[in-house]
Amino acid sequence: MALALSYGDAPSLAAPPTPSPLTVTTRLRRWLAPGVPVTVAGITGARGHVRLSANGNVVASAAAGRFGRFRLTFVPGSGGRYRLTVAGGGRSVRAGTLEVRPVVLEAVGDITFGEQVGPALAAHGPRYPWTRVGATLRAADITTGNLETAVSTRGVAAAKEYTFRGEPEALAPLAGFAGFDVLTLANNHSADYGRDALLDTVRSVDAAGMRAIGAGADERRAHRPAIVEAGGLKVAFLGYSDVNPVGFVATSTRPGTANADTAAIAADVHAALRHADVAVCFFHWGTELHPRPDGRQQQFAAACLNAGAKLVLGAHPHVLGPLSRPTRSTLVAWTLGNFVFPSSGLTARTAILRVDLARDGVRGYRLLPVQIEGFRPRLVAAG
Numbered sequence: 001m002a003l004a005l006s007y008g009d010a011p012s013l014a015a016p017p018t019p020s021p022l023t024v025t026t027r028l029r030r031w032l033a034p035g036v037p038v039t040v041a042g043i044t045g046a047r048g049h050v051r052l053s054a055n056g057n058v059v060a061s062a063a064a065g066r067f068g069r070f071r072l073t074f075v076p077g078s079g080g081r082y083r084l085t086v087a088g089g090g091r092s093v094r095a096g097t098l099e100v101r102p103v104v105l106e107a108v109g110d111i112t113f114g115e116q117v118g119p120a121l122a123a124h125g126p127r128y129p130w131t132r133v134g135a136t137l138r139a140a141d142i143t144t145g146n147l148e149t150a151v152s153t154r155g156v157a158a159a160k161e162y163t164f165r166g167e168p169e170a171l172a173p174l175a176g177f178a179g180f181d182v183l184t185l186a187n188n189h190s191a192d193y194g195r196d197a198l199l200d201t202v203r204s205v206d207a208a209g210m211r212a213i214g215a216g217a218d219e220r221r222a223h224r225p226a227i228v229e230a231g232g233l234k235v236a237f238l239g240y241s242d243v244n245p246v247g248f249v250a251t252s253t254r255p256g257t258a259n260a261d262t263a264a265i266a267a268d269v270h271a272a273l274r275h276a277d278v279a280v281c282f283f284h285w286g287t288e289l290h291p292r293p294d295g296r297q298q299q300f301a302a303a304c305l306n307a308g309a310k311l312v313l314g315a316h317p318h319v320l321g322p323l324s325r326p327t328r329s330t331l332v333a334w335t336l337g338n339f340v341f342p343s344s345g346l347t348a349r350t351a352i353l354r355v356d357l358a359r360d361g362v363r364g365y366r367l368l369p370v371q372i373e374g375f376r377p378r379l380v381a382a383g
Contacts, residue, residue: 021045021068022091028084029232031099032076035359036232036277039073040086040095050088052095064088076100102356102363103230105280106140108377109315109336109350111174112149112189113166116342117375121166127173129340132378136352136368138179141230144237144282145174145339146315147183147190147212152200155193160245163192168200171208182226184239186214186257187284187316191248195255213282214239215250215257222250222258225272225279233359236276238268238309241284242296243316260285262303269307277359279309284316286335289346291321293334301332310361318347329361343372350377 024042052060052072059074084095137143149164157163174180191198205212211226225236242260250256272279281304301312312332321335337350351367369380
């Protein structure tokens with residue numbers, strides 16, 4: 001007996017609903033520093049709900065706009081590898097794998113092209129001082145040091161006991177071979193050959209592919225930060241000198257170096273942190289051959305840290321000094337000693353300071369021992 005089917009009982013011939021399209025348009029960076037936000041963007045169905053997972057755990061969710069565009073953001077707080085996946089509209093798409101690790105900053109002390117360094121560079125080439133440390137410095141994400149010399153062919157030596165000057169060609173290996181990014185000129189030798197030579201030094205550092213801090217055509221530019229980005233982390237560098245021969249300090253109308261002044265330091269750090277995640281202050285201070293800080297150094301360091309900076313570096317005593325950890329996220333290196341500088345005895349024992357930086361500041365640090373032979377630094381094997 002045949003069964004009669006009513007119109008309402010007819011089987012549906014419609015296709016099952018098609019999942020909303022899902023496309024990730026973001027191309028991830030190779031790596032990021034801890035605390036730097038990760039944003040994944042893409043397109044799905046209008047008003048569709050999407051979720052971002054990291055290693056299988058949902059870390060962000062959002063509704064797409066009326067044209068289907070979405071942005072998902074999360075902040076990885078610790079290092080590691082994160083496999084990112086976006087799900088929504090019945091589909092799942094891999095967004096890639098992100099490495100999260102601290103930014104490695106390396107800092108060294110005094111570098112000069114004066115005294116016997118200049119003739120040796122002329123004889124052996126400008127890479128000569130860097131052959132045994134260049135690879136280590138170059139491997140860091142950011143490298144900085146104290147350039148304690150004028151770099152110019154102009155000017156007359158100042159009336160002082162020691163004056164240092166070198167040729168612009170000597171700077172090229174610092175950038176290309178040793179990987180320097182930032183050099184502080186806030187010291188008692190960068191203006192040894194006058195204001196024109198100081199400005200030549202600033203220009204030569206820039207022309208070699210690095211950034212100069214702590215000196216400039218006027219006070220405003222001498223106090224201007226250099227901001228360097230690595231792993232998505234923006235690091236601002238500021239340089240100051242508390243050792244100021246007559247005529248060295250910049251004014252509103254005259255080239256020179258940035259004078260260490262607590263009020264100016266605080267204002268500079270606050271201003272820099274409006275554009276950067278982490279601030280670093282590099283000081284020329286203290287007393288020669290005295291590694292431990294005095295009251296003035298402690299005052300300047302406090303001004304820097306209280307304004308929000310995370311790392312304070314020091315030079316001038318020509319000997320390696322102690323490190324202080326005021327908080328879990330801050331570090332002070334009171335004096336980094338000599339580096340490419342004629343040295344013997346205590347002044348020949350120095351180090352490369354290696355610091356791990358994240359968005360919340362210093363995550364860790366290590367001193368790599370260095371012995372200076374004549375004026376050439378050499379890494380010393382641990383143990």
